[in-house]
Amino acid sequence: xxxxxxxxxxxxxxxxxxxxxxxxxxxxxxxxxxxxxxxxxxxxxxxxxxxxxxxxxxxxxxxxxxxxxxxxxxxxxxxxxxxxxxxxxxxxxxxxxxxxxxxxxxxxxxxxxxxxxxxxxxxxxxxxxxxxxxxxxxxxxxxxxxxxxxxxxxxxxxxxxxxxxxxxxxxxxxxxxxxxxxxxxxxxxxxxxxxxxxxxxxxxxxxxxxxxxxxxxxxxxxxxxxxxxxxxxxxxxxxxxxxxxxxxxxxxxxxxxxxxxxxxxxxxxxxxxxxxxxxxxxxxxxxxxxxxxxxxxxxxxxxxxxxxxxxxxxxxxxxxxxxxxxxxxxxxxxxxxxxxxxxxxxxxxxxxxxxxxxxxxx
Ligand SMILES: Nc1ncnc2c1ncn2[C@@H]1O[C@H](COP(=O)(O)OP(=O)(O)OP(=O)(O)O)[C@@H](O)[C@H]1O
Ligand code: NI
Numbered sequence: 569x570x571x572x573x574x575x576x577x578x579x580x581x582x583x584x585x586x587x588x589x590x591x592x593x594x595x596x597x598x599x600x601x602x603x604x605x606x607x608x609x610x611x612x613x614x615x616x617x618x619x620x621x622x623x624x625x626x627x628x629x630x631x632x633x634x635x636x637x638x639x640x641x642x643x644x645x646x647x648x649x650x651x652x653x654x655x656x657x658x659x660x661x662x663x664x665x666x667x668x669x670x671x672x673x674x675x676x677x678x679x680x681x682x683x684x685x686x687x688x689x690x691x692x693x694x695x696x697x698x699x700x701x702x703x704x705x706x707x708x709x710x711x712x713x714x715x716x717x718x719x720x721x722x723x724x725x726x727x728x729x730x731x732x733x734x735x736x737x738x739x740x741x742x743x744x745x746x747x748x749x750x751x752x753x754x755x756x757x758x759x760x761x762x763x764x765x766x767x768x769x770x771x772x773x774x775x776x777x778x779x780x781x782x783x784x785x786x787x788x789x790x791x792x793x794x795x796x797x798x799x800x801x802x803x804x805x806x807x808x809x810x811x812x813x814x815x816x817x818x819x820x821x822x823x824x825x826x827x828x829x830x831x832x833x834x835x836x837x838x839x840x841x842x843x844x845x846x847x848x849x850x851x852x853x854x855x856x857x858x859x860x861x862x863x864x865x866x867x868x869x870x871x872x873x874x875x876x877x878x879x880x881x882x883x884x885x886x887x888x889x890x891x892x893x894x895x896x897x898x899x900x901x902x903x904x905x906x907x908x909x910x911x912x913x914x915x916x917x918x919x920x921x922x923x924x925x926x927x928x929x930x
Contacts, residue, residue, distance in 0.1 A: 571643035573759050573791040574600040574623065579637035581618055581815075583860075584630060590860035592618050594815040594868065595637070597888070598793070600759070605785060605792045607806035607823070609799055609838070613857045615815040616795045620763050623793070624662050625653075641759070661757035663749055663765045670748060671736040677747055678732030681716050684751050719750050723780055742773035749781065760785075760792040766801065778804055799842055803827055811835045814857050814868040817888070821895045829912045831897040833873045836915070867898070875901060 581593040592615050600606045608616050621627040623639055625646065639646045641660065646653045664670045672680060713732065720728030723746045736744055745765060752760060762781070766774040782805060785792055794805050802809050802823065809826050811819040811834060819832040830836045837853035855872040858864055864871050870881040880900050888896040892908035902911050 570602065571640065572599045572601045573604075573642060574598065574793065575638075575640040576619070576623065577638045577640070579619070579622060579639065580635045581615075581622055581627065581632060582635055583632050588861040591863060592815045592860050593622070594863070596812070596815065596817055598810055598817070600791050600793055603789050603791060604808065605782075605794055605806050607794045607796060607802035607809045608812055609796055609802045609809055610812035611797055611838075611853075611857065614812045616797075616812060617763055618815075619812075620662070620761050620793070620795055624660065624761060625657060626662075658755070659758045661752040661755065661760050663752045663760060663762040671744060673736060676733050676735055677739075678713075678716065680747075680751060681732070681754055682712060685712055685715075685754050715754065716750070719753060720746075722784065723750055724776070725750070741769055742777070745769060745773075745777055746780075749777070753784065756788070758790060760790055761795070762792060763795045764797070767796070767798070774801070775804075781805070799838055811838065814863060815860070816868050816886075816898060817896075818869065818899070819895075819897045820888075825895065825908070829908075829915065831891065831895070831902065831911050831915060832869075832899050833875050833901075834869050837872075867900070 576596055576598040579593050579596040580591075583590040583592060596615070596619060598606070598608065598619070608619065610616055618627065618632070621632075622634055623646070627634065634647060637647070641653075641656045644652045644656050646656065675683070716732060717728045720731060725731055725743060725746050731739070731743070731747070736747070739747065745768070748765065752762075765781075766777050769777065778801065781792075784790070794802070796802055806823050809819075809821060809823050810817055811826075811830075811832060813834045818834045819826070819830065821831075826835065827839070830839050834853070841853065853872060858868060858871070864882065866880075866882045866884055867873070867876075867886045870876040873881065876882065877900060886898050886900070887904075888898045889902045889904040889906065890896055891902060891906050891911045895908065895911075897911070901914055906914075
């Protein structure tokens, strides 16, 4: 067996400020296999971007701190191995959420493309190039220009030549987001992290961009971790889905299986809150993400959970249960090693007050 592309194990991240210690990530495990697109889904504030930043090595420290865990990229622990991790990080690339805060207003698109392409390979940068970069005067010339135009064409950017000389303000939202994606793809990464790259866009443009991203990923055999709070988007793009709640992974399942029968009460709540016609989700679960300076004991979801078992869900460690061959759910309603059909039967009986009969053995 080859190593998975990404393997995050027991990741714990906290932030220290005047309010105290915010224990945000509480032992997160995520695996992304070769050629796989994995979605990380959860409501605002649940720790998705913190996870992405920890992986990319861009977590602000302080106030952030990785207190425990490992992040393996193709077998190399990015938190441990100094020299190897720099090479490895060059194979990774990130697509950001908000183009206007990420794109520089004073650089042309071509200059930014040249910037990213040059700096990814620092050994070959001359002082003259760095100087030109500081002045914002780098240009995508020659071979790089061809590569940019090629990529722009694949991303269906209209007037790919002209756009190299344009500034971000001159572009529509959809075009800006395409440029952001082009910036992330120009160095031919093997692994992409996309953090809500389509939230700012209207649904039609969002669909177009998802389709383009999907095509590109298939054509290049890329692997991707795609972050979103929108289950509809996750369904469209991902092979597998990780449902995150308050810094914990609630459930992991193949996309089809999750949508067919979500097991975790939080997943069920999220799915229920998708209005069926538009694909837009609304907030359907009562309550909110807990205060990370004093998170609930036991399952962090228990204060909001309709099936919470006093004395069980509000105390102790909650380990993830393996369900069938490739699902896990971190919930006391289920027993480790259950078959999928058994677990689905548990959810079906929830309405009949089954909850009181659940065994309390761990
Ligand atoms: N720089 C920081 N300093 C202090 N706390 C932080 C910092 N960054 C994140 N946090 C904490 O981590 C929590 C999770 O933030 P994160 O950005 O990962 O949420 P998210 O799931 O990406 O939400 P969204 O969908 O809104 O982007 C925040 O609620 C906040 O308490
Ligand atoms: Ni975020």
